[in-house]
Amino acid sequence: MVTVMNKKSKDNPKLPLRMTRQRQVILDELRKVTSHPTADEIYNMVRRRLPGISLGTVYRNLEILSDNGMIQKLELSGSQRRYDGNPKLHYHVRCVRCERMDDLPLSTLPALESAIRKSCGYEVLGYRLEFIGLCPKCRKFPETRKERQDKNGTKRK
């Protein structure tokens, strides 16, 4: 069994957690998509409903929501952190070209875990697993994310 860690909910399993409009919309938008957006992408999604929201608030809320186990902060490869509206542990696939990230419909592997547990002095609490490869689209169009951005001028701001 894998434990997803988070500070707050560990110290205080049922803290009340005030639901502000901003927090609600962030959670809502994140649950609406199956992609695994970055803070910046979430900021843009949320801004359509709350034009006045600040990026700082988005970051603060993503932190709080993941501390409370309501979402997942994915700390895997890539320079930007990504967030997942589904707090349950599951595996991901990431495309090496466009950096798209999908869920993997695969159950977790208990055999793997028990093998680990005895092979080192660590107390194993969980693991992070991410597959890398090419998504269906990129198998056809061999173009990196950066190349696409450079071409389209698709950058923040």
Next chain:
Amino acid sequence: MVTVMNKKSKDNPKLPLRMTRQRQVILDELRKVTSHPTADEIYNMVRRRLPGISLGTVYRNLEILSDNGMIQKLELSGSQRRYDGNPKLHYHVRCVRCERMDDLPLSTLPALESAIRKSCGYEVLGYRLEFIGLCPKCRKFPETRKERQDKNGTKRK
């Protein structure tokens, strides 16, 4: 079988790669340790032998060395990237408290890979797996890396 990806060596499998003193020392120091140091830690290690080296050069060379498959750039959790002098794919354990990272003496899992390959539209090229837990030391001394830094003033510069 898992393929470790790297740009240059893919495009040009046997480019000559000029060996400057700086590059040599960086590679050398990185091979000397079994830890998985950050760029900054490597900078400090190398500086003892080459006092004039710049952090920018360290970053540039780590990039080049990993592009050439001579080292590994580990893009797993944590805000700082880590580098591994062993370019062969292997698993890691990371301590949630002090962020120490060790190798896991465990062979890779072919069964896992074939299971993945058919479960999604991706062309799977490899994967990244990292275990998280508590290292032997931290099981005894429950103190986070940040707490220790704050106490000791052990920060860069």
Next chain:
DNA sequence: TTTGGTGCAAATTCTTTGCATCTCT
């Protein structure tokens, strides 16, 4: 010689924070 590497510093990018003000409960 010439192509690529280096040091330095400034620039970028992503994320966090201080503060005065506001808002949920």
Next chain:
DNA sequence: AGAGATGCAAAGAATTTGCACCAAA
């Protein structure tokens, strides 16, 4: 009322880059 959230802007941290000079092949 009051703890906690917000917006704003500035600060931080990690990494990348432009440029003039230097060095390995």
